[in-house]
Amino acid sequence: MSGAGFAGPPTSDEERVVLHVDMDCFYAACERRREPTLRGKPVVVGMGYEAGEPHGAVATASYEAREHGVESAQPISQALEALPRAETAPDDHDGPVGHYRPVDMAYYREVSDEIRAILHGVADAVREVSIDEAYLDVTDRVGWHSVEVFASSLKERIDEEIGVPASVGVGPNMSVAKVASDYDKPDGLVVVEPAEVREFLAPLPVEELHGVGPVTARELRGMGVGTAGDLASADRDALVSRFGARGGTIHDHARGRDPRPVEPVGKPKSLSSESAFTEPTDAFDAVCERLLRLADEVVERTESRDALYKTIGIKVVRPPFDVNTRERSLSGPVADADLVESVVLDLAEEFEGETVRKLGVRVSNLTFAEGTQAPLDEWEGEREGGVGAEDGLDEGEARSEGPDRDDGRSEHDRPADRARGQTTFVDFT
Structure with a gap:
């Protein structure tokens, strides 16, 4: 519209x-x-x-x-x-x-x-x-x-x-x-x-509104409320009496009102940045240059959130969708841009000469509380990964798995933390 x-x-x-x-x-x-x-x-x-x-x-x-x-x-x-x-x-x-x-x-x-x-x-x-x-x-x-x-x-x-x-x-x-x-x-x-909201919503069946499920829709129809327009015109006090606070919320939604800010659900578990090449390349200089730019973007995001990180990693996607990840972890959290660049370039050496479609840089195991940084030379070891990795969410809240639906109710899970120094599969953005 x-x-x-x-x-x-x-x-x-x-x-x-x-x-x-x-x-x-x-x-x-x-x-x-x-x-x-x-x-x-x-x-x-x-x-x-x-x-x-x-x-x-x-x-x-x-x-x-x-x-x-x-x-x-x-x-x-x-x-x-x-x-x-x-x-x-x-x-x-x-x-x-x-x-x-x-x-x-x-x-x-x-x-x-x-x-x-x-x-x-x-x-x-x-x-x-x-x-x-x-x-x-x-x-x-x-x-x-x-x-x-x-x-x-x-x-x-x-x-x-x-x-x-x-x-x-x-x-x-x-x-x-x-x-x-x-x-x-x-x-x-x-x-x-904004000027079109009420006109757009009015003719829609009530179950099309965010927050109105099948049971609530049946109850609303029993009250003579079949469309969003009907709901917008309904008595708010009667809706609150019937449905509690949710009655006021769906009344607001029918009128196109929703004050909730768009913000992450919970604190991020990692911060990352990715970039795809217009055409796959085997030029290692171009790969390193792109990785350094991504590293700068990730570091900037961590600094803006006052975050420390314990793990630094890269993602290398080879044509068509062959995903490979490598990461290293410190014994404690740090914030050091030069270290991130050094680790990223070191991890990238394994892929010199490879044709690359997409690259990513991630820092994870984040800490937001104030604290002392760990010594920069204490590494837990290097982990490897490829297609089929299960590292779950990068940012937001871990969720339980469920059916994949177009109504947005599909969810997913995050596996338990990996053991110290263990070689395992990882994946990230």
């Missing part, structure tokens, strides 16, 4: 420009990135599912699979009735078939980390709410006159660099942006300017 803007002095909400980035059928999209031949075909990703077996449940289904009745949380056995497995369908079967894959959280986290690096590079404030969903406050970077171009470029970058589609909603707050990103899935882009 677009509009003529607002009249009169802007409120704080009208000054904010918030994006909600939601990956479409994320697990299925990751499988298609890994197997490009699956593009355009029905893909079903199952939890508790093993290849060729009928047990487990659907974690996500591509839109092509949904057209044939396959839905999230559905038993795999039921999904197979609607979409027989492609590998075992009879030769004379002339109906649709599905391509079934087991959940591979390690790989999905790797892809999510690459997306996360892009998001943190284009916004000063990012709130990651799941493996496939985040809010961005870009108020200080872009205005309403140019936000559509900004959001479109972000979508294109994610698609081109990462290889998975995203839907983006833009609004003056998180609630409106969330509704906007759901409005035109898949691969959608909807911009709702």
